[in-house]
Structure formats: C-alpha cells, structure tokens
Amino acid sequence: MIPMLKANAYGLGVREVVSALEPSDPWAYGVATVEEGLEMRALGVERPVVVFSPAPRGSIGSAVEAELSLSVGDLETMRLLADTADRAGRVARVHLEVDTGMGRSGVPWAIGASWLHEFRTAAGDSVRWVGMYTHLHSAETDPASVRTQLDRFSTWTRALGSEERSTVLCHTLNSAGILRSPERAGDAVRPGIFLYGGGSAPDLPGPRPVVSLRARVVHVRDAGPGSTVGYGATHRAEGNERWATLAIGYGDGFPRALGNSGRALIQGTPVPIVGRVSMDVTVVNITGVDGVGVGDVATLIGRDGAAEITLDEVADHAGTISYEILTGFSSRLPRVWEWADGG
Numbered sequence: 001m002i003p004m005l006k007a008n009a010y011g012l013g014v015r016e017v018v019s020a021l022e023p024s025d026p027w028a029y030g031v032a033t034v035e036e037g038l039e040m041r042a043l044g045v046e047r048p049v050v051v052f053s054p055a056p057r058g059s060i061g062s063a064v065e066a067e068l069s070l071s072v073g074d075l076e077t078m079r080l081l082a083d084t085a086d087r088a089g090r091v092a093r094v095h096l097e098v099d100t101g102m103g104r105s106g107v108p109w110a111i112g113a114s115w116l117h118e119f120r121t122a123a124g125d126s127v128r129w130v131g132m133y134t135h136l137h138s139a140e141t142d143p144a145s146v147r148t149q150l151d152r153f154s155t156w157t158r159a160l161g162s163e164e165r166s167t168v169l170c171h172t173l174n175s176a177g178i179l180r181s182p183e184r185a186g187d188a189v190r191p192g193i194f195l196y197g198g199g200s201a202p203d204l205p206g207p208r209p210v211v212s213l214r215a216r217v218v219h220v221r222d223a224g225p226g227s228t229v230g231y232g233a234t235h236r237a238e239g240n241e242r243w244a245t246l247a248i249g250y251g252d253g254f255p256r257a258l259g260n261s262g263r264a265l266i267q268g269t270p271v272p273i274v275g276r277v278s279m280d281v282t283v284v285n286i287t288g289v290d291g292v293g294v295g296d297v298a299t300l301i302g303r304d305g306a307a308e309i310t311l312d313e314v315a316d317h318a319g320t321i322s323y324e325i326l327t328g329f330s331s332r333l334p335r336v337w338e339w340a341d342g343g
C-alpha cells in the first residue's frame, strides 16, 4: 500500500493523516512535490516517501539529502540524479514512470521496453531502481481503458530481469483502478480519494464518509416580501421568509458555484442556499424550520439526523470533483479531528 498524501493529504491535514495511517504500516507514502516529501520527513516519517510529480532540477539535491524516492521518466533526469547522489556520497532511490496514456510525464510505453537498457546504464551505482509504475487516466468511467493501460504496462514488467522482478516494485492502481480491477493490483496500490471519503463512480462501491463540513449560524432574520440577499441581490423573498447566515464562504473553500443552488442541513432538515455565496458567509432559507438560533450548527457536508449531504453530491452540484472540494478548503477553515477511540 502506498497511500497518497499529496496536497496536504487532499486538504485534510497531512500530520493527522500520517498518524491515522502509521498503524497500518504502509510500504511507503506518496506525495507530489519534494517540499511535501521534506514535510513528511519533518513530521518524523522514516518509511519510504515517493515524490510522484517530476521534480524540478533545483530540488533534486534536497530530495537526495532527505532520502526521498523520485519518480523519473527520462535519461537526462536520471543522469542528473546519479551525479547528484554520487557527489553527495549517497544512493538515490527511483521509481520509473511509464506513460501508458496519461501523457503528462514518464517514458512513453510505445518506445519499447528495450529502452530499459539505457535506463540501467544511466542509473549506475549511485541510483537504486526500486519501483516502476504507471498512472490510469479513466478508471472512473472506462474499464476498457484500464485494460489497455495495464496491458501496455505489462510489456514493460515482462522486460524486467528475474532479479529485477523481485526488487523493482510494480504499481499501477489508483482508487478507481483498485475498485475496477482488484485482480490486477500488482505489487502495491496507490489509493488517494477513497481514503478521504470520495467515491469513484456510481457503479463502484463507495467509501465510508470521512469528512463533514459544518458552520455556525451567526445571524437570523425575517425577510419580508421583496427583501434581497447577497451580492448582486440574486435572491428576492417572494413572501415572508426567514434567513440564517452561516459563517462560511468561498474564502473557506466552500464553492461559490453553490449560490442559489446548494443546500445545507439544519436540525436535520435540508434548507436551500439563497443568494450568492460570499467570501465569509452563506445565507440559507430556513422558512418553516422552527427554532433556529444564533450558535446553531449547520451541515454543508455530512450527516444531520436522518439527512445527509455527501461530498460527491456537493462536488456534482458545484460542477467539479470531490478532489477539488477537499483540496480547496482554505487554511482559515479549522480542521477538527475525531479519532475512532473517541478522542
């Protein structure tokens, strides 16, 4: 298992996610940047940390120093890495990225696995080749594309020598890939969004919810006919309405796209968002919901009594994906952790 903790563990907080995952003894953690890898080391993580995005040349030295594993997909980077490690008197660890269709980075699979000969030569003695991987582009929606990409990748795994086959960890599957093709898990899998409660597709099993998003009511008012709310005055009370102002806005990462279209739960009752979402506040129409007062807690994602708003529903509504909702939560939004032992 190589849990993916990039982007501050999908916005949730890398420190707490590491604490939660350490007891499961993962083989390694995955991050995107060298800086994220250094942060893991600063947190005291000693197991392997793999940096999956191509590292800018200027950060290769500090990656080697911190014993981060780097993803490499070209000979030039490999030579630079070997040279850097050599001069530091260290051995660098690399995962070779094979591009089977994502097209962002990695060695294109179609050039043929005989290229591995040059790769081995460029590695020399100061680089240890510890992994080989590819990344799926459409496991959420297109099972045939998963088969195509995995078949392309296996033309490369078959080219490994028998010694290499036991030392080079081959890994391919993200969350959706794991759910689509568990029988092709290879040596390790790289779950991301599933760990954080985001679903992959309606036809795939969903994870248990992980994240709730809540905000306090900071103001309640009666709004007579014709009253308007928010920037652009985009909602006008038809009759006598009652509005509650919630202390959350797009400055916290609550999507502005939910203005006049999203909903919240108050006292277990769904209530619509009225007007635009502002930077700091969002207003909901609580007409007909009795007893709502300042200090009450509204739920924007999660459960309140029998009612629930899922992360994926919010993402859908906002015209995006759960990943962007989670990583969009700003530093102003406090993260409150509840541990399974009740702490």
Ligand SMILES: *Cc1c(COP(=O)(O)O)cnc(C)c1O
Pocket (backbone or CB within 6 Å): 004, 006, 052, 135, 173, 174, 175, 176, 190, 191, 192, 193, 194
């Ligand atoms: C982000 C990432 C993953 C995890 O993807 P999910 O869809 O969140 O499971 C796996 N592998 C790589 C290389 C990634 O960058």
